[in-house]
Amino acid sequence: MQPLTTEQIRAVIARGKLKDTIFKALGLFCLSIGLLVIVALIVDMFIKGSERFTLDFFMNFASRRATQAGILSAWVGSLLVMLVTALAAVPLGVAAGLYLEEYAKRNWLTHIIEVNISNLAAVPSIVYGLLALGIFVYQFGFGQSILSAGLTLALLILPIIIVATREAIRAIPAMIREGSMAVGATRWQTCRYHIIPYAMPGILTGVIIGLARAIGETAPIITIGALTFIAFLPPVPFTGEPPAGLFEWVMSPFTVMPIQIFNWTSRPDPAFEVNAAAAGFVLMVMVLSMNAVAIYLRYKMRKNIKW
Amino acid sequence: MNSQAMSANNPSDLPVVSDRLAKNAMRNVSERLIEALLLGAAAVSVLTTVGIVYVLVSESIHFFQQVSIVDFLTDTQWTPLFDDAHFGIMVLVSGTVVSSLVALSVAIPMGTIIAIYLSEFANSKVREIAKPILELLGGIPTIVFGYFALLVVTPVLQVILPELPGFSLLSAGLVMGIMIVPYIASLSEDAMRAVPMSLREGAYAMGSTRLYTALHVVVPAAFSGLAASYILAISRAVGETMILAVAAGMQPNLTWNPMEPAATITSYIVQVALGDLPHGSIGYLTIFAAGLTLLLITLVFNILGQWLRAKFRENY
Numbered sequence: 001m002q003p004l005t006t007e008q009i010r011a012v013i014a015r016g017k018l019k020d021t022i023f024k025a026l027g028l029f030c031l032s033i034g035l036l037v038i039v040a041l042i043v044d045m046f047i048k049g050s051e052r053f054t055l056d057f058f059m060n061f062a063s064r065r066a067t068q069a070g071i072l073s074a075w076v077g078s079l080l081v082m083l084v085t086a087l088a089a090v091p092l093g094v095a096a097g098l099y100l101e102e103y104a105k106r107n108w109l110t111h112i113i114e115v116n117i118s119n120l121a122a123v124p125s126i127v128y129g130l131l132a133l134g135i136f137v138y139q140f141g142f143g144q145s146i147l148s149a150g151l152t153l154a155l156l157i158l159p160i161i162i163v164a165t166r167e168a169i170r171a172i173p174a175m176i177r178e179g180s181m182a183v184g185a186t187r188w189q190t191c192r193y194h195i196i197p198y199a200m201p202g203i204l205t206g207v208i209i210g211l212a213r214a215i216g217e218t219a220p221i222i223t224i225g226a227l228t229f230i231a232f233l234p235p236v237p238f239t240g241e242p243p244a245g246l247f248e249w250v251m252s253p254f255t256v257m258p259i260q261i262f263n264w265t266s267r268p269d270p271a272f273e274v275n276a277a278a279a280g281f282v283l284m285v286m287v288l289s290m291n292a293v294a295i296y297l298r299y300k301m302r303k304n305i306k307w
Numbered sequence: 308m309n310s311q312a313m314s315a316n317n318p319s320d321l322p323v324v325s326d327r328l329a330k331n332a333m334r335n336v337s338e339r340l341i342e343a344l345l346l347g348a349a350a351v352s353v354l355t356t357v358g359i360v361y362v363l364v365s366e367s368i369h370f371f372q373q374v375s376i377v378d379f380l381t382d383t384q385w386t387p388l389f390d391d392a393h394f395g396i397m398v399l400v401s402g403t404v405v406s407s408l409v410a411l412s413v414a415i416p417m418g419t420i421i422a423i424y425l426s427e428f429a430n431s432k433v434r435e436i437a438k439p440i441l442e443l444l445g446g447i448p449t450i451v452f453g454y455f456a457l458l459v460v461t462p463v464l465q466v467i468l469p470e471l472p473g474f475s476l477l478s479a480g481l482v483m484g485i486m487i488v489p490y491i492a493s494l495s496e497d498a499m500r501a502v503p504m505s506l507r508e509g510a511y512a513m514g515s516t517r518l519y520t521a522l523h524v525v526v527p528a529a530f531s532g533l534a535a536s537y538i539l540a541i542s543r544a545v546g547e548t549m550i551l552a553v554a555a556g557m558q559p560n561l562t563w564n565p566m567e568p569a570a571t572i573t574s575y576i577v578q579v580a581l582g583d584l585p586h587g588s589i590g591y592l593t594i595f596a597a598g599l600t601l602l603l604i605t606l607v608f609n610i611l612g613q614w615l616r617a618k619f620r621e622n623y
Contacts, residue, residue, distance in 0.1 A: 016516035020428075023518045027424025030417045030488075031437050034444045037485050041447065041455050095348030103342050104349070117352050122539060122609055123602070124546020126573050127359060129580070130598040134362030138586060155355050162352070186334060188341045209446070216448025219548035219573065223580045223594075258450040258549070265454050265553050273458060280451050291446040295439045 042284060049278030057278060061231040062260065066271035069264075071279050073230040077146070077254035078215055078286075080234060084150020084250060085157065085214050090207055093158050094196070097165025097203075102191055121159040128156045129223025137224050144225045146234060147250040152220050157210035164206020168199035201301045205294045212290035216283065218258035229263075230255040257283045363602060366595035373589055379596070385559040385570075387593045394593065396600055398561045402476060402569035403604075406551055407544035409480025409565050410487055414540055417484070418491025419533065425492070426499040427521040438493070445489035453553030456482035461554065474556030474568035483550050487543050491536045498532020499525050531619040538612030542605045548573035572601045 004012070060070025096113075104110040132152035142148040172195060180190040196203075234252030257279060264276035371379070374394045382395025421441070425434055461478040465471050471478070502525050510520040526533065556568030557578045570578070576594045584590040 016519065020516050020518050023420075023521075024424065024428050027420055027428060030420045031424070031440070033417070034421075034485070034488060035440050037455075038440070038444055038447070040459065041451060044455075044459055045451075092348045092351055095345045096352065099342075099345035099349045103345055113349050113353060116356050119609060120352055120355060122542045122605060123359065124542070124548070124573065124605060126546065126548045126576055127363075127598055127602055130576070130595060131355070131359045131362050133580075134366060134595070135358050155351075158352060158355070186338050188338055212446055216446075216450065218448070218450045219552075219577060222577050225580055258448055261450050261454065262549065262553065265450075265457060276454055276458075280454050283448060284451055287446055287448055288443055291443055292439075295442060 042281070045277040045281040045284065049274055049276075049281050052274055052278035062229055062255075062263075066269065066275055069272075069275055071257065071260055071282065073233060074255050074257045074260035074279065075282070076233055077230070078256040080146050080237065080249060080254065081149045081153065081221075081256055082211055082215055083237065084146060085153040086207070086211060088151055088154035089157050089161055089210065092154070093161025093206075093210075094165050094203055096158070097162045097169060098191055098195070100162070101166050101169040102187065102195060117159050117162055121163075125156055125217055126219040126223055128152055129220030131155070132220060132224045143251065144227065144253060145251045146254045148224050149221050149226060149254065149256070150250070152224060153214040153217060156217065156220060157214050160210040160213065161203070161206050164209070165199065165203050168202025168206070169195055171202065172198050201297055205297045205301070208290050208294040208297070212287050212294070215256075215290070216258055216287050218262055221256055221259060222262070226259055227253055227255055257286075359602070363595055363599040366592055367599045369587075370589070370592035370596040373592075374596075383561055385561075385575075388590050392589070394596075395561075396572075396597065398559045399570055399572045399575050399597060400600070401561050401563060402551075402555070402559075402571040403545055403573070403601075405563055405565050405569070406476045406480040406483065406547075406555060406571060407541065409477060410483035410544040410547075411537075411540060413481055413484025414487035414491055414544075415537060418488045418536070418540070419495060421488065421492040422495035422499060422533075423521050423526070426496045427517060427525060441489040441492055444485070445493075447486070449486065449547065449549040450553070452482050452486050453479075453550045456550055456554035468566070471566055472556075472568055474554060475566055476551075476555050476562075476569055477565040479551050479554040480565060482554070483544055483547050486547070486550070487540045490543060491540050494536035494539065495529070495533050498529040498536070501532070502528045531616045534615040534619065535612050538608050538615070541608050545604055545608070546573060546601065548577055552577045572597050 056068075057070045058075065059072055060068060061072050062074075063069040096117075100110065100113065104113075129152065132148055132155075136142045136148040136151055137144060142151075176194050176198065177190055180194050181187075185193070230253060234249045234254060237249045261276050261279045261283065264272040264279065379394050379396050381397070382393050383397065384393035385395050385398035386393045421437075425437060429437065456478050457474075460482055461471070461473060461475065464475075464478050464481075506524055506528060507520055510524045515524070551571045552574040555571065555574065557570045557574050558568060559575070560567060560569035562569055576597055579590060579594045582590075
């Protein structure tokens with residue numbers, strides 16, 4: 001075999017470098033498509049929906065006439081459902097994460113729970129809707145209420161919160177636990193006064209990401225049979241006649257932002273497209289700002305924590 | 308201090324010790340109680356799975372008492388709410404398969420290229436900007452993507468393909484692909500960054516370019532992670548609902564052509580849930596049979612993913 005001349009070697013190197021450059025450009029191109037989609041979405045919705053950004057749009061109920069329709073019952077419903085979801089998912093998720101990291105022994109039960117959590121994360125969200133339809137709506141008799149929807153979404157985001165909690169706890173060095181137990185604290189006291197507070201930023205990040213996911217979920221809530229046309233508000237939480245009146249709101253029928261958008265998008269009348277765009281923009285602002293807060297929190301955390 | 312030391316020597320103070328023991332015992336009880344409570348919280352996830360399987364299987368049993376499994380799997384029509392009722396699930400499965408294939412043909416190349424770029428080429432500054440962007444893209448509600456597919460992407464596609472109908476599996480699938488890109492990109496990137504530096508250094512020392520190293524050393528070494536991310540992407544595509552419900556139309560249509568509108572398993576469930584079907588009727592039962600089919604499909608891919616991971620796992 002003839003050895004390569006210097007020119008040939010240079011040509012080989014140049015070709016290799018060219019391929020590298022082409023791939024770099026390809027990578028940047030693919031990334032910019034992602035960015036482009038986000039920008040296109042936001043700009044399109046903002047421009048199309050701009051004529052609806054009035055106080056009336058936020059303070060009116062849904063209506064047959066596109067120009068008078070608003071998102072009052074939708075955003076109130078979304079907030080109330082999120083309240084139930086957070087109240088159910090946060091304690092459960094943090095407790096489960098705490099158990100798996102600090103208490104669980106390496107046995108078959110722990111193994112089943114862990115495998116199960118990772119499998120649940122891959123279950124399509126609409127299947128949670130069917131679960132809720134069968135269990136919450138009919139077996140437990142909660143009906144098509146805020147409670148059913150909130151609990152469904154809580155189950156849906158539980159894996160997110162558990163995983164975030166576990167990661168945050170795992171990052172705490174063992175010496176913190178040893179120090180606490182060395183001065184006589186029990187396991188729970190160690191968790192209560194050291195582990196949970198130190199893991200808080202990480203847990204909070206997971207909770208925000210989970211809630212941002214839940215607020216945009218449509219399919220499971222449609223599946224439990226939420227109505228699309230609601231022209232009244234649920235009772236104000238915790239103000240009714242105690243004790244039963246306090247929780248009247250959780251049994252109320254409701255609608256949420258994504259369902260309102262779905263309803264308007266699927267109407268043939270183009271006037272409702274404007275409403276869908278405006279409501280979609282509001283939902284995007286909610287979701288993206290929640291995600292941005294979570295990303296910022298994580299960024300801060302990574303900079304500040306030095307064990 | 309002095310008096311305490313004295314009283315400690317006094318036998319009449321022994322009850323103090325037993326008080327402390329009693330307190331310890333109480334503490335042990337509450338510790339146990341707390342542990343049990345925490346275990347209960349962890350068990351909720353198992354209960355969720357049990358609940359899902361129970362609901363889908365028990366309602367599907369009612370369904371299959373009225374419809375034979377053979378008809379369910381082989382009939383070529385899906386008209387459960389008509390007088391002349393047919394229950395051929397393949398009609399819905401075809402919509403799911405076609406839209407998923409369109410989505411994956413966008414998401415797998417794009418996601419893999421982004422992952423290779425971020426892990427092997429990009430400097431830390433680019434990565435710090437790109438990762439949050441991808442995360443935001445992954446966080447966009449699917450109903451918003453549905454709106455985007457129907458009212459932005461479809462009109463644009465119709466300029467290129469004039470015969471494309473207003474609802475189509477193609478535009479829904481394309482947008483679904485964009486939605487899935489972040490999942491593939493971030494999981495694949497994690498897998499590739501876990502490949503030890505020494506492997507790359509070995510390749511560079513032999514004169515490989517970055518691209519050659521990435522494609523012939525890093526990608527094969529991270530293959531189990533890449534495969535796992537593709538499997539997750541398939542699960543996402545098969546289970547995606549709102550984009551299809553909005554942009555692919557909801558008429559059942561046995562087709563392998565992405566240019567046509569068609570219902571999928573998920574969009575059928577949404578369509579039925581939007582109506583007002585009485586609890587226990589055959590129409591009501593169909594959504595559980597459809598849901599069970601969906602769950603079995605995702606389960607098969609999950610098992611396949613775990614098998615691939617185990618088979619191709621490289622240990623360093």
